[in-house]
Amino acid sequence: QRYRDSGVSEKMNPFAEQEAWEEHQIGKASLRYGSKNKKQDLTDYQYVFEDGIDFIKASVLDGIQYEDEMAGEPEVSAAKSLSEKLQEDKKSLPIFPYREELLQAINDHQILVIVGETGSGKTTQIPQYLHEAGFTKDGKKIGCTQPRRVAAMSVSARVSQEMGVKLGHEVGYSIRFEDCTSEKTILKYMTDGMLLREFLGEPDLASYSVIMVDEAHERTLSTDILFGLVKDIARFRKDLKLLISSATLDAEKFSDFFDSAPIFKIPGRRYPVDVHFTTAPEADYIDAAIVTVLQIHVTQPAGDILVFLTGQEEIETIDEILKHRTRGLGTKIAELIICPIYANLPTELQAKIFEPTPEGARKVVLATNIAETSLTIDGIKYVVDPGFCKIKSYNPRTGMESLLINPISKASAMQRAGRSGRTGPGKCFRLYTAYNYENDLDDNTIPEIQRSNLANVVLSLKSLGIHDLVNFDFMDPPPSEAVLKALEQLYALNALNSRGELTKVGRRMAEFPLDPMLSKMIVASDGYKCSEEIISIAAMLSVGNSIFYRPKDKQVHADNARLNFHTGNVGDHIALLNVYNAWKETNFSTQWCYENYIQVRSMKRARDIRDQLEGLLERVEIEITSNPHELDPIKKAITAGFFHHTARLQKTGAYRTIKNPQTVHIHPSSGLAQVLPRWAIYHELVLTSKEYMRQVTELKPEWLVEIAPHYYQLKDVEDSSTKKMPRGQGKAPIS
Ligand code: CDP
């Protein structure tokens, strides 16, 4: 049940009076299409759908400045070279006619807010225009930030193609743990988080002539912090140009923040979009999305489909089901090409979504929010919008951050619908009712800064010398409770002293592009003489949950292979270390990965990350030390970083977090899921059907008082269910 209160009757539906759209009764005997005059025998398709979904056309999103002569795609003859075609494409973009005007405005004003519909050419063209206009003379760079790493990679690839240069040379990108730039790079695309890190090394960004904060409407945590920082340096670096670009029209807020900077609007070119709602709420949006895609595929004219989903798992599920169902239909339906796109999609597969769809086939792009404004995929005519996305939320009281699937905002819904009307009139199918839209969706998404753990940001700002966080120039300030919590957490981690100043530990931590808990774990490994092991663990944890591979038909084998690394119930952290070391011993063999149901791609990424962490250790002057036969020091180093994440077993078999009590469970994928140690330390909490701890290791409670005496007292860790720990056993704190 997605919308608990949405049992709305048709009569209450404000749009119900309007003309009903094509009625589908798929799964019965026939399908009525286009006001009942086109009948199609559906017996062949019957088993495609359990039940069709009824949609009702509710509104039309008006096209913006519809230009008839632009209606058709320019014809491209096969004889044209790729670069000729690219040059033509560039000229057909909505931004192109405004090139001179835009450059003039940039010359006239130090700060400019640029607004333009997604796909108008802001991200790919503006840096090129600036380069052509001489902004990269005397070796200066143009920097363009993106909230998402996939966007940074894909856009820079496109721009390097357009400029006919090799990616990583004149045009490059920089994302966490991956720097694809060189001495030559003059157009640098990067995640907003990476630019934030560049401030640490170059506080005035002297090597840049222009900074373009792109996708500003996304209001990510890093973008919001960047706003304050770039505004500040623009005051004393008058030669620096600042562009704030956004896909949405509420640019006044940006203009106000940047001292009434002028707004440059790129007139859009969007075709009208018919928006359809379901007539009744859908209980299962995954199933509804699949049915709708197939419905479109068999009933609608040519044109590609874009489906918005919340994450990789959902995308993979739908990918699999769609493949299965269309395979069953064989040649009875046209070919359906399924293209997933999400943040962790391997680079070599990312390009596939931009490939033109072959004649007679249809492409369906299964995307996360990334396709909302960050990436433009040409040829999309149909959008399927289940109305959800993953949203981070943070509870400053408990200090817990979680990623939850939430309804999107109305602004997002509009953006999503707009994606279908870029190259011709489009249709958007919302898998929720008009009533839900009106009543359950907020107008806008709350900026991330107001729903995040700020420890990382506070640490970065402190290391930039910004101590007065209360008076930092925020567009929307974070809740003071969250700032306080971050200070508290950093103090407990020994990154700040009691006056709130950065300690030596804190300065070292700030060098690592990791969450403070992970950085602390690494810095603490120095004292436990196990930095070699700890950076392997940190690298493996940073890869995410894609190390082990569990094919549906070989689950037992895969699980057995996985348990091999857990021998002795060492816990998940040590198991990750075992995997890494075993792989290293085979000289990083791919075959070994296959045999052990391990994803070789994730391992390679872990190795890259590990190499970089090793470099950073050197920078903060931590020696590589190893203690392979003693597990306790390794576990203590983990505890030094993660002592906020601890839980104690209850009689019920569930766990309770030690501070800010909350009921949690060991994730079934953990090697300790059957073991249930009395005390546990975990890497993260994930909420699925229950609140689960992921990556769990057994903990000795006395370590808490020893390692984090600011945070734990003896009474917190006394084990009332068994023998009490003798008083006075807590050792002197070491860190
Ligand atoms: O930033 P904005 O949304 O205004 O547009 P853009 O990202 O600069 O995209 C302009 C054009 O480049 C669109 O027609 C995209 O389809 C195309 N593009 C592409 O073909 N491949 C990419 N990786 C990125 C953009």
Ligand code: MG
């Ligand atoms: Mg863009």
